[in-house]
Structures are given as structure tokens and as C-alpha cells.
Amino acid sequence: MRVLKFGGSSVATPQSVEAVLSIVKQSAEKRPIAFVVSAMGGITDMLLMAGRLATVQSEEYKQIIAEIENRFLEYVRHMLPITTQSATLSMVKQQINTIEEICNGVFVLQEMSPRTSDRLVSFGELITSRIISAKMEADGIPHAWIDSRELIKTNSKFGHAAVSFSATNRLIRKCFEASTERIAILPGFVASDDFGNTTTLGRGGSDYTAAILAAALSASRLEIWTDVSGMMTADPRQVRNAKPIESISYQEAMELSHFGAKVLYPPTVQPVMRKKIPLWIKNTFAPADHGTLITDSAHDGSEKISGLSSISSIALLSLEGAGMVGIPGFSKRLFAALAGEGVNVILITQGSSEHSICVAISESDEYRAVNAVNQAFHSEIAEGVVYPIKSERDFSVVALVGNSMVNQPGISGRMFGALGRNGINVRAIAQGSSERNISTVISTSDLRKALNVLHESFFETSYKQINLFVVGVGNVGSRLIEQLRHQQEYLQEQLKLQVRVIGVANSRQMHFDEDGICLDSWKEKLSVGSAMNLEKFIEVAVGMNKRNSIFVDNTGSHVIAKTYKSFLKRSISVVTCNKIACSSAYSEYSELKSLARKFNAQFLFETNVGAGLPVINTLNDLLRSGDRVSSIQAVLSGTLNFVFNKYDGTRTFAEVVQQAQDEGYTEPDPRLDLSGTDVMRKILILARESGRVLEMEQIKNAEFLPESCMEGDIASFYGEVAKHEAHFKELLEKAQVEGKRLKYIATLKGDKASVGLQAVSPTSDFYNLDGKDNAVLFFTDRYKEQPLVVKGAGAGAEVTASGIFSDIIRAARV
Structure with missing residues (x-):
């Protein structure tokens, strides 16, 4: 026998029910099956809403009930032939009347007990399964409808009842041994206590119903049919590149489902794991997809991580105090106080000094938890040896899950490294010795980013x-x-x-x-x-x-x-x-x-000096390798080198500067280049990168530009430059007479820096520097006689853009 379970989305519409029945019929051809159905999508929430509205005496609960009735009646009318609708419509109306009677009572009493709540929400599965049974009968599919409440027995903890397995297993076996039908349909989620009261197995409990049946009947496998193609490596709503997990172990599946993987209700795994029954998660709307197979040993050891999961709306409680150190029993008292209030502890972390204990709980439990713990440690708090409980909200737990992690060193480091590089602060950590789960508490505002960072690090080898x-x-x-x-x-x-x-x-x-x-x-x-x-x-x-x-x-x-x-x-x-x-x-x-x-983070500015030339990177490599820079000589302005290479007396200096600006070699205001300010900035940056503490005003600037050229706007600047053509021509001719060329040179020697126009002889490394080229000479302990030279185009939008591009790639590959 096989047991199949179909979720609320699988039975949400008449069209989806057709897909469900197609799967059921195909499976029943080979072997007997039992299939469990959830309530039609959204109905359980509507039933709870009606109850809550009635509790606060809001008449709106009647409107909600009317909407529920209308949905079920339309469901019947679109699913069944008109000739067979009557009995089912009557059943729906009768059940809706009962729902209304319950809510009327809640309205009068202004109270909805857990017992009443269980009774109310049970109608979703009960009505849905009866309608689908009627559809099967109309389609001529032989089957039996079985009320799960007659088979699954629990205690009277309404809302999340614990199953009495000995009685339940006996009743299930007896029922199915007596059945002559190859197909049985059962409502999920619902059960009953020893007094016949309706109980429920918790939200998502239909999965659990199916698992209980599968274990009791020693089924060949359990299939959970939903609207996704299996468990995913991460929540696809948060991580676009999440992908289905083909196979996973029972333990990994439990870890992922506990930490928020909604596709599987956590208790589901336990019954089938004990019997080693394979559990397959499949997609109702894509039945050919592989899905996820959950077995006793799903991995061959080559995979290290199975998936990521998360829980939001987490509060962190911290109990601290010197009075806790070396005193036994503090942890016990803390957890006893929380257990007394029914508060579930999601994560625990404690320092080895025992000075503090931190627990993560649901935000909905925060108020009760804080009061209970403060009361439990009232005397210690009064004495000042323990601080009042500290509570913080808006956190999420992110869990990295994988069976093979225990044999793979460095998983934790890789996880925290990826988070740290992206500025995601980890507030608490929990990791068992088995290393099957590494859990971190982070700010909820960072959740999406964290999941994508970790998914990229562990699952996306593509890019x-x-x-x-x-x-x-x-x-x-x-x-x-x-x-x-x-x-x-x-x-x-x-x-x-x-x-x-x-x-x-x-x-x-x-x-x-x-x-x-x-x-x-x-x-x-x-x-x-x-x-x-x-x-x-x-x-x-x-x-x-x-x-x-x-x-x-x-x-x-x-x-x-x-x-x-x-x-x-x-x-x-x-x-x-x-x-x-x-x-x-x-x-x-x-x-x-x-x-x-x-x-x-990376702070990269290679193009501050030499545009696309690797000047700063070369300097940093020298220093990282243990070298020491004694001095630097450099032509650092492609603009000025271009200007003085082009200025030969046949055109005015103003015309050459205008050409440089037109071709994109100058700053928007050419005076930044010609005044030496831009070069001063560059040599200052190199000085600082080489370890010098230097300020701009400490750099000596031998200016060649007449003072009047610095006044007014850019148009005025060109007018003044033209007026001073004789000055520029004199500088040029003096250099030519001496067989030299004009170069604007920056120098760093020791802790002193200077910039200025110089006439260089043919023996200089800068003499033949053409066009807009830059050249930087590094004199170091290793390059004493012959400097390390970086030379090439030092201006222009294209090469500057390429330098920025290189820095982007450098930052990306860290």
C-alpha cells in the first residue's frame, strides 16, 4: 500500500482536483492506496478569522461564514454534475449551520476555548474531503470515505494534540484490514480524544495524518503532493536561484522543516523514519518532476550541505549576571520557567563562563516569557547578582543543514566569512556536535540578503x-x-x-x-x-x-x-x-x-593615480611583500604631459590646452591640472599609500601658471593664458636651448613631496615620455639603482573606465 497526501493548493479548485484524481487513479492501478486531503486553500484561515471576530463580538464573523459557504457551494457546483449535486449541497449547508452555531456561541460567551477552536477548524478538511468523495462517486471511482477522527486517537491537548500511537495503530490496521476498496480518502489534520471530542494535530497536520497512516500500515512509501517540486535549497520567495533537492535524509528533512521549510510539517518525518518508509515530496501540477526523496541515507558523502532554512519573528532573551558563574541549576530554572508558560525554545547558546544564557523564542511568546523568567529569578535580580531578563525583537534564525557537514572542515568559517563580508551581523550561534545544523540569529532586515549570500556561497557554483x-x-x-x-x-x-x-x-x-x-x-x-x-x-x-x-x-x-x-x-x-x-x-x-x-568592504581607487595604470596596486604589492619605498619620481598628469609634448611654439599654449580639453584629457576646469593641484593630490595619495602621514599643504608646489590665470571663470582663464603666451614661450625656448624637454614632475623623497615643471635631459626616464603617458619610478630597498617603472597612458575616459572596471572585478573576487 501507498499513502498519498494532497495539500490545500492541490485541492483548491475543481481543476486541481481533476489533477489529484488523475494521480490517485494512476497510483491505484498498481496497488491499494489511502489518500489524505487538506482543507481547500484558505478555508482554515477563514474559519479561524470567523472565530476571532466572534470572540470580540464583531458581526463581521457572519460575513466570513457566508464567504466560506459560498466557496464550498461554488466548489460543488463546478465539480459535480447537476444531477448529483443535491445531497452534497445539503451536506455543505448542514455543516455551515453547525459552524454558525459554534460562532454564535462564541459571540455570546466572548470566548473561544482551544477545544472549540479545534472543532471549528476541523470543518475545512471534513467538508473538503466529503466533496471530493462525492466527485469520485460521480466519476465512478470505487472508494471509501473514512473519518480520521475514528482512527487517530490523541490526548486532550486541543490545538496540538499528542497521538496515542498504540490505540491509533490498532484502529488503523483493523479498519484497513476490513476494507474491500482499493482507494480510501480521509480528511487530514483531525483526530479525537478518548471522549470523542475533535482534536487537531497542529497547522500542517495533514502531513502528519498521512505519516501516521503510512507507519501503521507499513506502507511502501508516503507521498506528499503539494504545489512545488520538492524541498528547495532555500525559500524560493527569498532566493530566486533556489533549486529542488533531489534526495535528503530523514534527519536533514526534519532540520529544514523545523527551521521554516513550509513544504513539510516537522512531526511528519518521525513515524516514517522509525519504519524506514521512503517519503517523496511531489508536485501535483508537475507530476513528472522528480521531487524530493527522503530516505534513511540519501547522501553518498559527496554533498556537504543540503539546504538553507529560516524562521522569522524571533525574539532574543538574554539572562546575565555574575551570580550565575559556577552555580548549578540556573539553566534548569530558566527552561522550567519558560516551559511553565508553554514557551518553545528555538535556539540556545551559552558562554563557557556561564555568565550568560541566550535563547531564541517566537515574538508572540515574548511577553509571557519575560514575566515568567523575571519572576523565577526575582530574588537574584533583587540582590543584583542577576540582571533582569533582556529582550530584543526583529530577529530571524538562519539554519545551514547537511548530514555530511561533520566530515567537512571549514563549513562554519565559510558560512560566517560570507556573512561577514556582506556586513551581516551574527547575534547568536548554535551548533551541535554532530554539525548537522549551524544556526545563526541575525536581524530580520538582513534575512533576504543572508539567504542569498549563503545560497550563492554553498549552492551556486555557476556565478x-x-x-x-x-x-x-x-x-x-x-x-x-x-x-x-x-x-x-x-x-x-x-x-x-x-x-x-x-x-x-x-x-x-x-x-x-x-x-x-x-x-x-x-x-x-x-x-x-x-x-x-x-x-x-x-x-x-x-x-x-x-x-x-x-x-x-x-x-x-x-x-x-x-x-x-x-x-x-x-x-x-x-x-x-x-x-x-x-x-x-x-x-x-x-x-x-x-x-x-x-x-x-573594499575601498579601491586605482584610477586616482595614472588612470588605468596599475600604480597603486603595484605600490601595495611592494609593501605587502616586505619592501620599503625610499622615493618616488613621477609624471602623473597625462594632461600636462600631453600639453608640453604638443606645445612646440607653432601654436599658442592656450590652443594646445584647449585641444587637451576638447579631447577629454583635462578636468572640467583645466586649472586643476595646470595649477598642479591634481598632481599634488596624486603624489599625496602615493605618499599615504606608501605609509607616510602627509597633508596637502605640506607639498611644495613650484607653479608655472601666472597668478592672474587662476581668477575668474574658464573663459577668463583662456583669455589670460593667451595674454601670457610670451611667458610660456620663454619656458619652452629655455629648455630647447639646453637640449631638454619640459615635464611636470612629482617627487617624494623621505617624508617630503614636491611638484613642479622641470626641464629634463635626454638621460632622464621622462625625456621620451610621449603623448598623454604617465610614468612612475619606485625606488625601494629592492630597486635601489634601477627603479621599478610603471608606464603607459595616464589620461582619457577609456583607460580611466578600464581602471575602474578592474577595481570592480578586484572587489568582486575578494
Whole structure:
């Protein structure tokens, strides 16, 4: 014999019942079956609502009952031929009358006892199963309808009755031995006590009914038919990439169901596990799908983790005090106080010092639990040796489950590392010695992020998802997005990275899409986005709480540079070409680096120096390998190198600068380049990265630009530069007479830095530096005579974008 159970969604409509009966008939062709049905979807909740409304004397309960009646009557009318409807419609109306009588009594008494509640909610399964039985009779399917209350006996703990297995097993066997039908249909969830009162087995108890039957009858297998194709590696409502688990052990299934996997009611596993009866979870609406097979030993040892599960609405209770240390019995008293109030403890953790005990319970039990524990430790609290119980809400428990975890070192480290890198704070941990379950308590606001982070870490070998928030989509930003678009397929196939832009903004507008902005049409999306508001941008980005998030700043804005702290504090990495943050006060620079370390985020700014050249990364590699930088000489301005390479006296200096700006080599205001300010920032950043504590005002700047050029707007600047052409020509001719070339050079020697225009001879490493190229010479303990040289294009939107791209990938692969 086989036992099948169909859930509320499987019997929710006449069409779904047709699918159920097709499965039943096919299965019954090979062997006798018993099948258990739940109440039609939503009916149990409506019955409970009617009872609650009646309790508070709200007349609305009558409307709820009318809706229940209408649903059942429509169910009958659409399921049965008109000629066979009469008896079933009469049965429904009779049962609805009884429901109304119960609720009328509750209304008068203003009280609904657990016993009355059990009686009330039992009608969902009883009526649904009787209607389906009538449908089977109308379709000519021989069967027997059996009232589960006559077979399953429990104690009188209404609401969650405990089964008396000896009596129940005897009654089930006797009933089925006497039956001559190959198919039996039974209502799930319901049972009765020794006095004949209706009891229930808890929400989800229809699964349990089926398991009790299967164990009593030594069935060949138990099938739980629902609306999903088996147990999933995570809740698909939270994790889009969740996938079905093909096979799992009884113990793992119990762990997952206990921690929130709704597809299986936790007590279901116990009866079939004792008899080693295979339990198969299948999809009523996709019967060909494999589903999940639950057996005594489902793994071959190659899999390490089976799934993730979670419970929300958790409160943490902490009992602390010096008076607990070394004193036996505190734990016992704590749990006795909670048990006395019927409070279920979901998770326990205790320090080895015994100074504190922390338990996780349902938020609905919090008030009773706090009062009970404070009362139990009243004398110790009064004496000050134990603190009043501390209670906190809005937590969730996330459990990582797997039989083979015990034999695989590093699972815990991998779990906590993944959470930590994404800024998810773990408030409590519980792990048994069997290591079948590692449970963590986290803020509910981080639940979705945590589940996706862990699922990606343990189940998604295909790719790692990276989420970008991009501000600044001008020359550099637009080219970055184009490079990302062009490389999407390569990144996913070769680096296993799925890089998505989920937020984009310019100075006027911003646009977000949690599922990823199409990079073929981002400009159109942005053009119809909402008005740019930096505070709102931060609020939305942080509020999304996405895993592996990176904020990308392609601007030169002081205001945006000030936002980095907000992102780093939420473990959102920052990638920027904006030099302002790293060249501000040393304390600001140092704080950003410290925040990145503290919150496990990356703060990367390679393009601050040399655009796409690996200058900062090379410097960091030298220091990490134990080398020490003694001095740095560098041409750090692609703009200035371009200008002085192009300025040969045949055109005015102003014309050459204008060309540099037109070709995108200068800052929006060319004076930042020509005044040496930009180079000062770059050498300051290199000095700081090499370990020097240096401020901007400590850098010596030998300016070559006449003072009047710095006044007024950009148009005025060009006018002044033109007026001073003789000055620039004199600088050029003096260098040419000496056989030298003009280069703007930054120098760091010891703790002193300087920048300025120099005439260099042909023996200089900078003499033949062409176009917009940069060159950085590192003199170190290992490179004393011949410096380590990094050389290449140091300006331009394309190479700057590629440098930002590289930093994004570097941050993503941590």
C-alpha cells in the first residue's frame, strides 16, 4: 500500500482536483492506496478569522461564514454534475449551520476555548474531503470515505494534540484490514480524544495524518503532493536561484522543516523514519518532476550541505549576571520557567563562563516569557547578582543543514566569512556536535540578503552576483557601462561573475532596478528616472541591502566623496576615480581605510593615480611583500604631459590646452591640472599609500601658471593664458636651448613631496615620455639603482573606465 497526501493548493479548485484524481487513479492501478486531503486553500484561515471576530463580538464573523459557504457551494457546483449535486449541497449547508452555531456561541460567551477552536477548524478538511468523495462517486471511482477522527486517537491537548500511537495503530490496521476498496480518502489534520471530542494535530497536520497512516500500515512509501517540486535549497520567495533537492535524509528533512521549510510539517518525518518508509515530496501540477526523496541515507558523502532554512519573528532573551558563574541549576530554572508558560525554545547558546544564557523564542511568546523568567529569578535580580531578563525583537534564525557537514572542515568559517563580508551581523550561534545544523540569529532586515549570500556561497557554483550603484555617467561613466555591457558574457563564463548595474545616477536624475538595469537601454531608463537626490540615492541603495554591493563614483564631486562612509559602514564597497576623498585631510583618508577593514568592504581607487595604470596596486604589492619605498619620481598628469609634448611654439599654449580639453584629457576646469593641484593630490595619495602621514599643504608646489590665470571663470582663464603666451614661450625656448624637454614632475623623497615643471635631459626616464603617458619610478630597498617603472597612458575616459572596471572585478573576487 501507498499513502498519498494532497495539500490545500492541490485541492483548491475543481481543476486541481481533476489533477489529484488523475494521480490517485494512476497510483491505484498498481496497488491499494489511502489518500489524505487538506482543507481547500484558505478555508482554515477563514474559519479561524470567523472565530476571532466572534470572540470580540464583531458581526463581521457572519460575513466570513457566508464567504466560506459560498466557496464550498461554488466548489460543488463546478465539480459535480447537476444531477448529483443535491445531497452534497445539503451536506455543505448542514455543516455551515453547525459552524454558525459554534460562532454564535462564541459571540455570546466572548470566548473561544482551544477545544472549540479545534472543532471549528476541523470543518475545512471534513467538508473538503466529503466533496471530493462525492466527485469520485460521480466519476465512478470505487472508494471509501473514512473519518480520521475514528482512527487517530490523541490526548486532550486541543490545538496540538499528542497521538496515542498504540490505540491509533490498532484502529488503523483493523479498519484497513476490513476494507474491500482499493482507494480510501480521509480528511487530514483531525483526530479525537478518548471522549470523542475533535482534536487537531497542529497547522500542517495533514502531513502528519498521512505519516501516521503510512507507519501503521507499513506502507511502501508516503507521498506528499503539494504545489512545488520538492524541498528547495532555500525559500524560493527569498532566493530566486533556489533549486529542488533531489534526495535528503530523514534527519536533514526534519532540520529544514523545523527551521521554516513550509513544504513539510516537522512531526511528519518521525513515524516514517522509525519504519524506514521512503517519503517523496511531489508536485501535483508537475507530476513528472522528480521531487524530493527522503530516505534513511540519501547522501553518498559527496554533498556537504543540503539546504538553507529560516524562521522569522524571533525574539532574543538574554539572562546575565555574575551570580550565575559556577552555580548549578540556573539553566534548569530558566527552561522550567519558560516551559511553565508553554514557551518553545528555538535556539540556545551559552558562554563557557556561564555568565550568560541566550535563547531564541517566537515574538508572540515574548511577553509571557519575560514575566515568567523575571519572576523565577526575582530574588537574584533583587540582590543584583542577576540582571533582569533582556529582550530584543526583529530577529530571524538562519539554519545551514547537511548530514555530511561533520566530515567537512571549514563549513562554519565559510558560512560566517560570507556573512561577514556582506556586513551581516551574527547575534547568536548554535551548533551541535554532530554539525548537522549551524544556526545563526541575525536581524530580520538582513534575512533576504543572508539567504542569498549563503545560497550563492554553498549552492551556486555557476556565478557570483555583483550589484553596482553607479553615480556619474559622463565621459568616464558611460564608457564604463559600455565596457560592462560588452564584457557581460565573458565575466559570467570565464570569471563566474554576474555583474549587474541596479542603480545609476547623474547630476539630474537617478534610476533603480532591483533586477538589474538593461545596459542596452540604461540611458533611456535614466532619462525618465526620478529627480536626483543624493540622500535618497543612498537611502535606496542601502535599503536594497543587496549582497556583494559596490558603489562606483565616476565624478569629481566633493559632496559625493563625503558619502563613502555611509556605504562602507553598510559593507558596500566603494570604487572611485574621484581623488577628493583620498587627498582630503589625512584623518579622513585614514578613517575610510579603517571603515573598509572594519566592515569587510573594499575601498579601491586605482584610477586616482595614472588612470588605468596599475600604480597603486603595484605600490601595495611592494609593501605587502616586505619592501620599503625610499622615493618616488613621477609624471602623473597625462594632461600636462600631453600639453608640453604638443606645445612646440607653432601654436599658442592656450590652443594646445584647449585641444587637451576638447579631447577629454583635462578636468572640467583645466586649472586643476595646470595649477598642479591634481598632481599634488596624486603624489599625496602615493605618499599615504606608501605609509607616510602627509597633508596637502605640506607639498611644495613650484607653479608655472601666472597668478592672474587662476581668477575668474574658464573663459577668463583662456583669455589670460593667451595674454601670457610670451611667458610660456620663454619656458619652452629655455629648455630647447639646453637640449631638454619640459615635464611636470612629482617627487617624494623621505617624508617630503614636491611638484613642479622641470626641464629634463635626454638621460632622464621622462625625456621620451610621449603623448598623454604617465610614468612612475619606485625606488625601494629592492630597486635601489634601477627603479621599478610603471608606464603607459595616464589620461582619457577609456583607460580611466578600464581602471575602474578592474577595481570592480578586484572587489568582486575578494
